[in-house]
Amino acid sequence: MTFTEQLRQEAEPIFEAIMEHPFVRGIANGDVPKGAVTHYVKADFEYLNAFMHLYGIAVSKCHDRDDIEFFTQNIDFVLNSEVHPHHNLCEYIGIPYEQLQGYPLPPNADYYIKHMKHHAHEGNLGEILAALLPCPWTYLEIGNRLMEEVNPDTNHPFYTWITFYADTSMSNTTINLRERLDTWAEGASEREKEHMKEAFIKSCQLEWAFWEMSYNEQTWDLIPRASVASS
Numbered sequence: 001m002t003f004t005e006q007l008r009q010e011a012e013p014i015f016e017a018i019m020e021h022p023f024v025r026g027i028a029n030g031d032v033p034k035g036a037v038t039h040y041v042k043a044d045f046e047y048l049n050a051f052m053h054l055y056g057i058a059v060s061k062c063h064d065r066d067d068i069e070f071f072t073q074n075i076d077f078v079l080n081s082e083v084h085p086h087h088n089l090c091e092y093i094g095i096p097y098e099q100l101q102g103y104p105l106p107p108n109a110d111y112y113i114k115h116m117k118h119h120a121h122e123g124n125l126g127e128i129l130a131a132l133l134p135c136p137w138t139y140l141e142i143g144n145r146l147m148e149e150v151n152p153d154t155n156h157p158f159y160t161w162i163t164f165y166a167d168t169s170m171s172n173t174t175i176n177l178r179e180r181l182d183t184w185a186e187g188a189s190e191r192e193k194e195h196m197k198e199a200f201i202k203s204c205q206l207e208w209a210f211w212e213m214s215y216n217e218q219t220w221d222l223i224p225r226a227s228v229a230s231s
């Protein structure tokens with residue numbers, strides 16, 4: 001079994017929980033509360049900005065031109081293509097995309113990005129790859145699962161979103177990241193592999209947490225009002 005096959009096996013319960021999450025079920029059924037979608041797009045716009053920064057940090061740690069090319073192509077893809085699923089969600093809620101940009105990140109999204117930045121700054125290229133991989137991999141599997149389950153036609157409210165993530169460009173990104181991580185793992189110590197596994201599993205959990213944050217419209221008012229008033 002390759003290293004990334006092992007990671008995927010360990011993360012199976014988290015992938016299943018993501019598939020069962022009410023937000024993802026709502027995408028399948030074409031019915032997600034509009035407040036949840038608004039919350040998601042606001043956070044995800046900033047998430048994509050951070051993701052491009054992370055690819056930039058990865059570039060700064062590359063030794064091979066081939067690796068540099070891979071990461072820069074991915075920055076281009078996030079910048080110019082990942083906006084399509086966002087536009088789909090904006091049409092669904094009936095709010096212009098521009099109005100959903102520039103908001104502070106809610107706690108779970110903030111945590112996710114800081115987790116990836118930690119591995120990007122403190123770790124080697126293998127650790128960055130491990131922290132980034134769940135992003136395309138979980139979305140690819142959501143896209144594929146919903147294609148199988150729903151096989152949406154163009155009238156489905158989330159047709160663009162589902163077909164975008166079930167597309168070959170998403171599987172190419174995932175396969176490419178996996179191959180690079182597997183190659184890195186071949187030359188890595190057990191300790192390094194533990195760090196990569198931890199980075200990967202936490203990112204999978206934080207993918208679930210991002211759906212949860214959006215669905216519950218999580219804010220920084222973490223302390224219940226009653227507790228604040230009585231303290």
Ligand SMILES: Cc1ncc(C[n+]2csc(CCO)c2C)c(N)n1
Nearest residue numbers: 044047051074078135136139173210
């Ligand atoms: C929370 C969250 N996780 C994953 C994605 C999907 N995604 C974001 S950037 C990217 C490209 C990777 O090269 C992919 C697939 C998202 N939009 N939001």
